[in-house]
Amino acid sequence: MNSQSAALSSATPRLESIRSPRQWWKDAVIYQIYPRSFADSNGDGIGDLAGITVHLDYLAGLSIDAIWLSPFYVSPQADAGYDVADYRQVDPLFGTLEDFDVMLAAAHARDLRVIVDVVPNHTSTAHDWFAAALAAGAGSPARARYIFRDGAGESGENPPNNWQSLFGGPAWTRAADGEWYLHLFDSSQPDLNWRHPDVLEEFDSILRFWLDRGVDGFRVDVAHGLIKHDDLPDHDFDAPFEGTGNFGPMWDQDDVHAIYQRWNGVLAEYGGERIMVAEAWVSPPERLSRYVRADEMQQAFNFEFMTVGWDATGLRRSIDAARAITGEVGATTTWVMSNHDVVRHVSRLGLPDPTSWPKGISASDAQPDYRLGLARARAMTLLVLALPGSAYVFEGEELGLPDHTTLRDEDRMDPGFFRSGGRDVGRDGCRIPLPWSGSEPGFGFGPTDKTWLPQPVEFGELAVDRQDGVAGSTLELYRAALALRRGRALGAGDLTWHVSTPTVLHFSNSGVRVVVNFGHSPLPLPHGLELILSSGPGAVVAGGLQPNHAVWLV
Numbered sequence: 326m327n328s329q330s331a332a333l334s335s336a337t338p339r340l341e342s343i344r345s346p347r348q349w350w351k352d353a354v355i356y357q358i359y360p361r362s363f364a365d366s367n368g369d370g371i372g373d374l375a376g377i378t379v380h381l382d383y384l385a386g387l388s389i390d391a392i393w394l395s396p397f398y399v400s401p402q403a404d405a406g407y408d409v410a411d412y413r414q415v416d417p418l419f420g421t422l423e424d425f426d427v428m429l430a431a432a433h434a435r436d437l438r439v440i441v442d443v444v445p446n447h448t449s450t451a452h453d454w455f456a457a458a459l460a461a462g463a464g465s466p467a468r469a470r471y472i473f474r475d476g477a478g479e480s481g482e483n484p485p486n487n488w489q490s491l492f493g494g495p496a497w498t499r500a501a502d503g504e505w506y507l508h509l510f511d512s513s514q515p516d517l518n519w520r521h522p523d524v525l526e527e528f529d530s531i532l533r534f535w536l537d538r539g540v541d542g543f544r545v546d547v548a549h550g551l552i553k554h555d556d557l558p559d560h561d562f563d564a565p566f567e568g569t570g571n572f573g574p575m576w577d578q579d580d581v582h583a584i585y586q587r588w589n590g591v592l593a594e595y596g597g598e599r600i601m602v603a604e605a606w607v608s609p610p611e612r613l614s615r616y617v618r619a620d621e622m623q624q625a626f627n628f629e630f631m632t633v634g635w636d637a638t639g640l641r642r643s644i645d646a647a648r649a650i651t652g653e654v655g656a657t658t659t660w661v662m663s664n665h666d667v668v669r670h671v672s673r674l675g676l677p678d679p680t681s682w683p684k685g686i687s688a689s690d691a692q693p694d695y696r697l698g699l700a701r702a703r704a705m706t707l708l709v710l711a712l713p714g715s716a717y718v719f720e721g722e723e724l725g726l727p728d729h730t731t732l733r734d735e736d737r738m739d740p741g742f743f744r745s746g747g748r749d750v751g752r753d754g755c756r757i758p759l760p761w762s763g764s765e766p767g768f769g770f771g772p773t774d775k776t777w778l779p780q781p782v783e784f785g786e787l788a789v790d791r792q793d794g795v796a797g798s799t800l801e802l803y804r805a806a807l808a809l810r811r812g813r814a815l816g817a818g819d820l821t822w823h824v825s826t827p828t829v830l831h832f833s834n835s836g837v838r839v840v841v842n843f844g845h846s847p848l849p850l851p852h853g854l855e856l857i858l859s860s861g862p863g864a865v866v867a868g869g870l871q872p873n874h875a876v877w878l879v
């Protein structure tokens with residue numbers, strides 16, 4: 326073991342995780358805010374922290390428990406803020422630290438906890454450490470904080486290994502003096518060397534900086550990527566792999582867990598109610614559960630569930646597996662349907678194959694059937710919000726927003742589009758600024774008509790003010806479902822299956838019967854039960870649950 330490996334394993338002595346009896350996260354509903362697309366207070370077309378503060382009553386009215394904010398730190402914005410240049414400052418695009426403190430206090434005053442993103446796998450090339458590393462030259466201590474290597478080939482003209490960036494192209498870029506640096510994402514996002522003690526200490530300090538300000542936890546970006554195989558071996562990208570996660574010598578290495586044990590100790594210093602949630606695209610699910618062992622993180626996104634789509638058999642299998650596996654380590658499961666990296670589920674579920682998993686949808690692709698996708702998405706909402714465990718809601722899903730599937734290439738911003746030469750259209754389609762008012766310029770996103778990505782015209786009809794108080798709207802469905810979920814403590818309940826076939830899922834939790842019709846014909850509902858919520862106005866006709874609909878009965 327070299328001295329840097331020793332630094333990692335002998336990190337801060339493991340403190341016992343202090344878990345209070347409450348463990349609020351175990352059944353929490355957490356709403357993801359993508360700050361640049363939530364609400365703009367100053368008219369520059371980019372959402373900001375003050376915009377969030379303005380809408381906190383709206384969020385509290387959803388009966389959610391917490392909000393999670395994607396990055397708002399100083400950044401060149403090459404990857405929409407996931408390229409951080411200063412982890413302790415708010416980017417002027419989003420406001421100031423004072424704006425953050427105001428937002429945090431206002432959220433807490435409404436009993437909303439606040440989770441922020443931490444981006445530890447890589448910094449921005451604009452970070453002081455990287456500038457110092459480039460300036461200091463090959464072999465310098467400053468370079469040891471990143472992963473610099475000599476190239477292959479006679480004069481080092483080839484990358485050190487065959488790793489590929491997740492955004493396309495090689496995962497290595499050559500510095501002017503000939504050394505190469507590793508970046509699993511964009512070339513502006515150099516990977517840190519997590520075997521280096523400076524990196525460990527710096528991130529302890531960053532966590533404490535935000536914990537001292539009062540945040541309730543962290544969403545850990547690329548949690549499975551921090552430790553790479555020491556030898557940086559070539560990877561066989563064509564090797565068969567059964568799973569939905571990332572696989573290879575750059576992902577999910579066993580030593581990564583020592584970092585989260587260390588961080589668990591840092592959070593425990595703050596009283597046991599602070600959490601970490603892992604963004605870890607790993608599989609099989611047993612590998613994911615390692616991140617939520619009692620002395621590591623509290624939650625991990627259950628992406629395997631998200632990728633299943635409209636498939637009763639697959640969902641049943643996924644739900645049972647996730648619950649059993651997380652239960653073994655004393656954690657609960659998270660249920661996630663959408664986020665800022667994937668096609669919104671309203672659009673996915675309306676595709677000709679509603680189990681498909683496109684990286685993005687462009688105008689030249691088959692277009693989703695919006696009405697069908699929305700019906701299924703609303704039925705999925707009733708399924709997901711009735712499951713025991715924690716649920717995540719991505720901003721705008723409560724409005725039934727689809728992806729923007731006809732964006733023009735010249736409007737795209739995602740580095741994935743550019744690095745793949747346009748082969749992947751990228752993730753912009755799910756990141757469109759929210760519509761708050763159907764009749765105002767920019768659909769009320771801000772005080773001007775500016776929006777950093779164009780909104781599709783259909784967003785007007787879906788705006789908050791068009792759905793607010795309207796019986797049968799998607800917004801009112803979410804409000805009702807979330808209030809019932811809280812009132813009946815469904816997140817803390819248990820699940821009993823009654824029927825599970827390729828066309829029906831029917832279970833109960835805490836006295837609530839949940840029936841979802843995945844088939845093509847109406848489904849007789851059980852007799853003698855009262856309907857307390859249905860996924861749409863036409864869900865039940867003459868006692869029969871219509872296809873693509875769901876109900877809650879008691």
Ligand code: NOJ
Pocket residue numbers: 404407408444510546547604665666
């Ligand atoms: C995952 C984030 O969710 C995504 O938006 C980002 O591009 C990558 N990590 C790199 O930080």
